[in-house]
Amino acid sequence: MLPRPQILIPESARAGDVIEIKTLITHTPEQPEKQVKSADTNTADRYIRDFTVEFEGTQLFHAKLTSKVSSNPYISFYMKAVKTGDLIFTWQENSGRSWTTKHHIKVS
Amino acid sequence: MLFSIQKKISRRNFLTTSLTVSFPVITSWLLSSPSLASEEWKKHLRNMTADMKPVEGKVSIELPDIASHGNSVPVRILVDNPMTTESYIDNITLLSNRAVDPLLAEFELSPLNGKAEVSTYIKLDKDQEIMALAKTNNGKFFLGRRLAQVKPSREF
Numbered sequence: 020m021l022p023r024p025q026i027l028i029p030e031s032a033r034a035g036d037v038i039e040i041k042t043l044i045t046h047t048p049e050q051p052e053k054q055v056k057s058a059d060t061n062t063a064d065r066y067i068r069d070f071t072v073e074f075e076g077t078q079l080f081h082a083k084l085t086s087k088v089s090s091n092p093y094i095s096f097y098m099k100a101v102k103t104g105d106l107i108f109t110w111q112e113n114s115g116r117s118w119t120t121k122h123h124i125k126v127s
Numbered sequence: 128m129l130f131s132i133q134k135k136i137s138r139r140n141f142l143t144t145s146l147t148v149s150f151p152v153i154t155s156w157l158l159s160s161p162s163l164a165s166e167e168w169k170k171h172l173r174n175m176t177a178d179m180k181p182v183e184g185k186v187s188i189e190l191p192d193i194a195s196h197g198n199s200v201p202v203r204i205l206v207d208n209p210m211t212t213e214s215y216i217d218n219i220t221l222l223s224n225r226a227v228d229p230l231l232a233e234f235e236l237s238p239l240n241g242k243a244e245v246s247t248y249i250k251l252d253k254d255q256e257i258m259a260l261a262k263t264n265n266g267k268f269f270l271g272r273r274l275a276q277v278k279p280s281r282e283f
Contacts, residue, residue, distance in 0.1 A: 099241030
């Protein structure tokens with residue numbers, strides 16, 4: 020199953036509001052019988068190592084994760100709404116693979 | 128005294144009060160558990176804070192009293208500090224005393240966040256102490272600690 024990112028964020032906010040951004044990536048390691056031993060990591064040992072959020076090119080949030088965080092990492096944090104713009108969310112697995120999703124937020 | 132506490136109870140007050148009340152219990156537990164006071168652990172903390180003593184009482188860790196599933200335990204960390212350009216929390220490190228490598232997760236923040244609060248889900252294979260070390264942009268450290276308990280699983 021391909022990892023599937025999910026974002027929960029208000030569609031719009033007023034300037035100055037502090038809003039919570041909830042994120043989840045469904046990242047279940049494959050079943051043992053489907054495992055393919057590669058030179059670097061066994062699929063079961065894969066986990067999300069990095070999670071970065073950028074707002075209009077500036078880093079808003081960064082998390083360095085370990086295998087002790089749940090397999091489908093849920094992370095929530097806050098953002099002070101200042102202006103309308105795009106948020107870019109990027110998850111990176113310890114194997115180096117990464118997934119990105121974009122979210123537009125309207126600030127009035 | 129109890130009545131005066133109850134009158135002005137709020138979530139934060141409740142946390143502080145419960146911490147104060149349980150302090151002797153936690154202290155005796157800390158002393159009775161050799162793994163917690165291990166030299167290796169203290170050394171790790173000293174390395175992280177560059178020998179500065181972290182201030183306790185500004186970081187709250189919210190966890191279930193007893194987690195029912197050790198593979199996914201919700202944890203929320205709140206730091207009582209403003210997030211302005213003059214003073215803000217730029218790093219929160221989540222640690223466990225039980226693991227060989229104590230690092231669970233590390234979060235980088237900035238004034239853009241508006242609030243020093245993060246939450247996630249962690250794996251807890253057994254009871255352990257969870258610590259959150261928050262660093263300010265001025266190089267000060269705040270430490271929060273909380274006992275995490277997991278309901279023994281029948282599967283094992």
